[in-house]
Amino acid sequence: MESIDIIKSNYIRELLMDGVREDSRGLNDFRSIKVAPGVIEHAEGSAQVDLGSTRVLAGVKLIMGEPMSDTPDQGTMSMAAELLPLASADYETGPPSPDSIELARVVDRGIRAGNCIDLADLLVAEGKAWSVYADLYILNYDGNLFDAGELAVMSALMNTKVPKYEDDKVIREERIKDIKLNNIVTSATFAKIGDKILLDMNRNEGNAADARLTVATDGSVVRAMQKGLNGGITVKEIDDMVDTAMAKHVELKSIMEKATKRSL
């Protein structure tokens, strides 16, 4: 961390003692959220999400392939995240960093555990099934990539159309139907700073955080969780965070449904 970040972290901690955040948000408030689906026409599905100044872009490509040998009756899904060097002075070029791998895996886990994509519906014939590739591109970094990423990939899936497949050929120009989805999952990521817990940290708050927890939910059950950083959290705190995540799910889901004009 640069020395200026340490000074900013101290300031964030000082403010939080009075329950105040740098941008005067409430502790359980998200920053403003904008979802723009379909921004990449070449992709079968896409969405750009702005969460405050954090900007991410998810693209979904459908590739005709083979089912995995242990699940011969369904298609597959895979996820990758790229922290682009233009998104932040802190990001460097090179092979995927542990941060980007964690990000992709956490976002993937929520969507997979929530059975969001109907993988069985991706099977088109024996030994032939769609593989869903979701790629998450970080364009501008200002904290909380987990929730921005979950929103972007989920919205991109809600925007995804399946191309025509005929006579062993994929006809990309013709998209015949929406991809079949079973569930909508959203996540809420919290930072613990001192003894205060706050939702949706920006970059400075992320630098000041002692502990971090991501809760992915479909509104009825928790689908995935990931704790990060070296600070500890109590059982009571987890309880509160799960409550907040469930409550926020309704709000996030409705933002995505409005933007993508698709609801479940």
Place this chain on the structure above:
Amino acid sequence: MREIVVPGEAVADRPVRMHNTCICNDKTYATIVGLFDKEHNEIIPLEGGWLPHIEDVVVGIVKSSRNSVYEVDLSYFKRSILIASKFERHPLKVGDIIEASIKDIEDRKTIILYRERALHGGTMIEVKASKVPRIIGKNSTMVNQISELTGASITVGRNGIIWMRGGDVGLATEAILKIEDEAHVAGLTERIRVMLKNRTKNGE
């Protein structure tokens, strides 16, 4: 009348010596995005980092210290050296924020500081260095009015780092970021005054 020029745009069809231009084939061209003031033959940059000059006031953070020689971080790129005077009473610690002036620049690389003053507590924000003159204002009018109306003490470094403490730092930050966005617009001092007055009134 001031107009916006971009790199490669001709500003005179004869060679004219001015900052932020280059002369090629006996014509003068802008080398930066800026406001071209025809009357004064001057291009005021609208974008860009900081190129240090002697006597610039800067804000930085002490990065290391050894025998009263301090390395000071002036942003993520520029580093500088402060040689404390013999009579120094309160030695600086790593992590201290200081305000200082540039005494010299050696080999276009090493910035030597003097006239340092420690700044205690508070927070810092970074702005584009090209907008700093607007944030300070003519004869410091802009920064003085922000300080007055928000109650925050503010020190502005030419390197784009601004230190603030006390009063309504949030509102002061908002005002400074607004100036950064609208630095090229006329009548800014008055507009910022109105904004701050309205906001402080509502707050009461």
Place this chain on the structure above:
Amino acid sequence: MASLANKPDLIVNGKRVDGRDFDELRPIKIEAGVLKNADGSAYLEWGNNKILAGVYGPKEVFPRHMADPSKAIIKCRYTMAPFSSLADHGRTGPNRRSIEISKVTKEVFENVVILSEFPNSEIDIFIEVLQGDGGTRAAGITAASVALANAGIYMKDLVYAVSAGRIEDKIVLDFNMIEDNYSEADMPIAVAPRNNDILLLQMDGGLSKEQLKEAVGMVLEAGKKISVLQKAALNDNYKKATEQYGQKQ
């Protein structure tokens, strides 16, 4: 490259597959200052191409021993998003093609950036092709130019780039992907418009001397339009605030 067996008709009744004339550019839209963290940035739509360029710097050179006390060094990275193509799912990160494009792009900007203004420093240029439909390197250079100006980097000129080439016996400007795949020659060119210095030139296929001349002429003519759009993008970045407040005092 695509096989010639299923080559489509690229010219029908004197018009191209997308209805353009031979010397007609695709629609171009440029926006400057779109990314908050980057020191300079630009978003460009050029036909179906969607490109994001970001610039960081001048900043500290990494690794340090590469620092040059007399001038800045430039690093450039051009990559295509895995979802950028209509067809397949590409691989993330640089490949041999993108490494070559990054190199020639870097050399373009080493010419126009006034490197001596920034000794001991590094300027990073990132070009991300979010959606590609032919001519992405030219579009990337055009966008990166605007991003560099937006970062306040000193430059002698605002570079643009566009390609021209040959379909059958016709010289044609600004190929899209289909034309790119089946054309007889393709030639991306980057130009410093002030004195029409050619800063990037690549070609493959076959062009006669006369055809080459015609293609270059077409590029220089189209470049005038691109330059206007680049300047407008930089201006518009400030215009909004000026319109909102400029007149009242």
